[in-house]
Amino acid sequence: MLQHNTYFDGKVQSVGFERNGRRTTVGVIDVGEFHFGTGAPERMTVVSGELGVRVDGAAAFQAYPAGTSFEVPGNSGFDVRASAPTAYVCEFL
Amino acid sequence: MLQHNTYFDGKVQSVGFERNGRRTTVGVIDVGEFHFGTGAPERMTVVSGELGVRVDGAAAFQAYPAGTSFEVPGNSGFDVRASAPTAYVCEFL
Numbered sequence: 001m002l003q004h005n006t007y008f009d010g011k012v013q014s015v016g017f018e019r020n021g022r023r024t025t026v027g028v029i030d031v032g033e034f035h036f037g038t039g040a041p042e043r044m045t046v047v048s049g050e051l052g053v054r055v056d057g058a059a060a061f062q063a064y065p066a067g068t069s070f071e072v073p074g075n076s077g078f079d080v081r082a083s084a085p086t087a088y089v090c091e092f093l
Numbered sequence: 094m095l096q097h098n099t100y101f102d103g104k105v106q107s108v109g110f111e112r113n114g115r116r117t118t119v120g121v122i123d124v125g126e127f128h129f130g131t132g133a134p135e136r137m138t139v140v141s142g143e144l145g146v147r148v149d150g151a152a153a154f155q156a157y158p159a160g161t162s163f164e165v166p167g168n169s170g171f172d173v174r175a176s177a178p179t180a181y182v183c184e185f186l
Contacts, residue, residue: 002106002121002178004097013095013108015121017178024141026119026180028095028108047140047182048117085095085110087119089140089180 008034014090023092029082037077041093045069049086054079101127107183116185122175130170134186138162142179147172 003016005025012034014027023040029051044053046068052061053070056077064070071093072078096109098118105127107120116133122144137146139161145154146163149170157163164186165171 002103002123004099004106006097010095013097015106015108015119015180017121017123017180019142019177019179024180026108026121026140028110028119030095030110045140047119047138048184049112084112087108087110087117087182091141 008032025090026087027090028085028087029080030085031082033079033081035077035079038072038074041072041074043069043071043091043093045089045091047087047089049082049084051086051088052081052083101125118183119180120183121178121180122173123178124175126172126174128170128172131165131167134165134167136162136164136184136186138182138184140180140182142175142177144179144181145174145176 005014011030014025016025046064046066048066050065053064054061098107104123107118109118139157139159141159143158146157147154148165
């Protein structure tokens, strides 16, 4: 069963699913800067567009274009910045 | 502005956006078999999971695992078959 999630007044939206007991979402981040907290660790893969990302505790943003991934520890968080709508796959690890 | 789309009683859901004048959606196809019609030509890229696909007029289904793409002509259509929830990026060409 698929689940639609919406955050930040609809500027981040995703569709969640589970396969082989693993939770995953695919979604879109609209133009802006947003902070997400993590429960479980996550692997984020950009599939269209580009994100600037600063994991909590890091000094600077780093660019992740389509085709690249980053991981975020559990019970932590990260800032994302998009200058154009960008699509991602998020796997909960 | 992002747009949530839902089809087939929620068994296919996507989030649509536009970048550089190009419309794109990312979504999930739940377990089942579904037929989609096309207006504009589309490029579908599987980003998590695997789809069986039969473009209208083709004799047989062909497998598209994560990381592969197929294109569908405009004013046509295709059948998709998923044995587990599968995520895709759809670009309107």
